Amino acid sequence: MSGTPLVLICTCHETLSRALPKHALRIGIISRMPAAHLEFVPSLCRQEDMDRTAGLLEETKHSAVLLAACSPFARGNKVIEGLARSNYAIPASLVDLREGCAWIHGGNPEAAAAKAVDLVCMGLAGLTRRERSPNFHVQRERRVLVVGAGPAGLAAAGTLAQLGIEVILADRMSRQGGLLNQIGRLFPRNTPSQEFLAPLLQDAAHPAVNFLPKTSVTRTDGDPGRFEARLSCDGQNKTVIAGALILACGAMPVLPENHFRSGELSGVISQLELETRLRKLEGQEPAPPGITGAVFIQCMAAREDARPYCSSICCPTALKNALRLKNINREICVTILHRGITTPGRTLEELYRQAMASGIRFVAFSPADPPKVRGDNFVNAVSLTDALSARRLDIAADLVVLSTPLRPRPETASLAGDLGLRLDGMGFVCGTEPMQPLAAPLHGVYLCGAVRWPVSAQDAVDQGRAAAVKAATFLTQGGVDQKRLFLPGSQSGIASIRAEACSRCGRCVAGCPYGACRREGNEVISVSGIRCRGCGLCAAVCPSGAARIPEQDSASMRAMLREIAPRIIQ
């Protein structure tokens, strides 16, 4: 028996026997695959049959096993997993004779049986030629480099430290807190930002966190489990080793450049400048004179062709600051000019209602007919057409606040470029949407906060904690991504390059989306096991057939096709 493949055909409690008569299958398969050993079992997914199968494999020492059962989405996956647990490291494969064969061709048993024979023969042809990717072991440095010490980075560092993982926290500024240091209070509850930061700073002041101020990352190399990052710390260069990276380098506000006459008229300021002014005003008692009418203009330089995105935090920020003005002096007329107020959810919508209740006026404008700021030297009014009533409005104002979007920081592109991460059309880094939004396609690299997309301070903190969990899991777990759909007993395939066939043309190096194929010196091309995701692009672009995925290489594919179309495939 040794050396022959075993075919186990599940009759699914005899429910398939009518569509797939046993004798027809036996004759069909043995006439084409005489070496195969055929067994019919009543229900492979039952524990008894699984145990029996394991026993059979041990007794007979077959070279491979083909399970002819149901779809992996039915019970097939369970069968494969059951077999994988039984420690027989022989090639195994699954073909679906139920949903995709007996069921859909049930009315025509002859056709169903012929297709079943074809499926089994194809499965055998592929299986007997199939190879397995070698196992690889990855050393994981139990240390995470967190780039950026804003709310996201601080939360990530604090969380990791409490989970017992060493952290290098690098920030280009001397002080932790990021953009929050320029903001007085935070929506939705008007929390002072330093009060919000305090517990985060406390958590990050852990002995396991090494904070490097005035530090930027100039280059990253290496592989997941052992990244090498070159840092420039206050003029000095140094290299650190980290098993995982968390990018939390944030975003920066777009500043007005003559938008709405901001450079020309006094009193036209950005939302960020208002933050500074509010901090001064809020300290004064009694309320300072000066502002009588404030107009906020939303979506400045956003949601337009040049910057076609909604920055998501500007509406709640404007609501918060409008309410702060109202708190300073209820007499100030505050108007928010908008293109739709974006306050999704429960908490933010509540803030919107609060703003309406406090007497803040909301007027919609059309981007085709933007508001005009009037005045000489000093702003005195804003004119616009109310998009809903079509009435012309002249709103007296001595303060115009421009709500500006966040845009990616300039260093984001090079940081992402070194790691081969994709940027979206706006320059923010992409995760794996929607189920792993904070995980970069490269293992061991995680995103949080505004480097991925503009977020509120609270969301940045939540993302920081989430990214920390992912990084901790990556560093403490044995395996990479043990999820698998079809391949039994192993993770999906890893590309390999046969040195003797390789022409060193480098197409695989250029084509690999994960940076897994790489040239060592000028000579051999090697594949990094932890980077490779088994996508097979290298095999597709290789002109000499040197790059391949052992589990799915072209020889076995051809052998499978030959089973059904001998005249077409040579």
Next chain:
Amino acid sequence: MNAPDRSDSLPILVVGAGVAGLTAAMDLAGLGVSVHLVERESHLGGQVMRLDKLYPSDHCGFCPVWTEGAACLSHPLITLHRNTSLEVLANEDGRVIALLATCPPAVDSDACIFCGLCLEACEAGGVRGTIKMQPAGLPSDPATQPVPYLNPVLCSRCGECRGACPTGAIDPGRLDKPPLEVRLPVADVIFATGFTERNPAMVPEYLADSHPDIFTAMDFEAWIAEAGPNAGQISRRLNGKTPRSIGFIQCVGARDQRFLSYCSSVCCMHALKQARWVKRRLPAASVAIFFTDLRAEGKGYEAYARAAAMEGVLLVRSRPGLVFRLPEEGGGSTLAVHYEDTNSRQLITAEFDIVVLNGGLTACPLPGQSGSDAGTGNACGFCQEPADVSRSVVQGSRAAALAAMRLARRTGGGP
């Protein structure tokens, strides 16, 4: 450097196995913490399993969630309790005890092979429709597969299905069994109970339920799903004809002082996704979305909304006042939407073959809260704050992080 075995310490209870709960459970297990995952339904994946596609990628939602569910099922540190609800969370001498109640399902989904013989047997017995496939025509998850459902009200307990079942998976007798109760000491609790779609019939002006071509958003998702009853083709429920026009009405019973004052946050993008899908299948159909504020603030969402507009989806800022049947032509088969076009400031009555009502999602309550204060701050996903998939999974991971940190503080030491 493997995670230490924490199986001896008390487990963390995760309530709800939608995407948020699954993520929380998987992340905790990844850190070496043992988890008990409680799910009220028989299937994993929650509401996402009812979604044919996920925005903004328009990729199928089933596969990634299915894979996550399969990984969860086979994880040695996760104990799954299906068909189970958390009844009480009690604090006894400083220990948190969860009382779980499991209703044994009439169909054992581990034994069922989905052969459908019970369905045939039930029809032969003349009790038509007591067993039906669920969820509505959509693929299901690794825990259940398309397991038949025995409706306890319609089932006559004749036992024909039990006789027909080749694996002994179905037993109507179990329908009348009391739930099985289990007391489980836990270290912490994470709530991820998700949301339910409010019945739009509460909004009187929109005729919901009174016409077959008025859908809720989730119904419409199932109706046009590629794995659904029409294999992705779009037709009218009334007569099977191809619709000439489809209108989506947003904020139905939401951002409305009479009903829910908040914004459900996911519906704008959900309607855009369905509208684009309709446009792709039926380029000639006119498709309109009536919105209050078009909230497309997430990553890539504004681009998605712009693409929809480019593809001819009409975006109308308006909250229609009335949906009614047109009296003429075939007994009022066509619907009309009466609204004010805020661009032209005119009152318009437009005909639609199909009207989809969007909005009004309510968080499921956090169960077992009386008599204990454990874990109330540790909710994630929609039950905490309206959230889509991308946000829910982040919240799930965050809840796992906070629970793991609390555990590390108590036991001293990390994963």
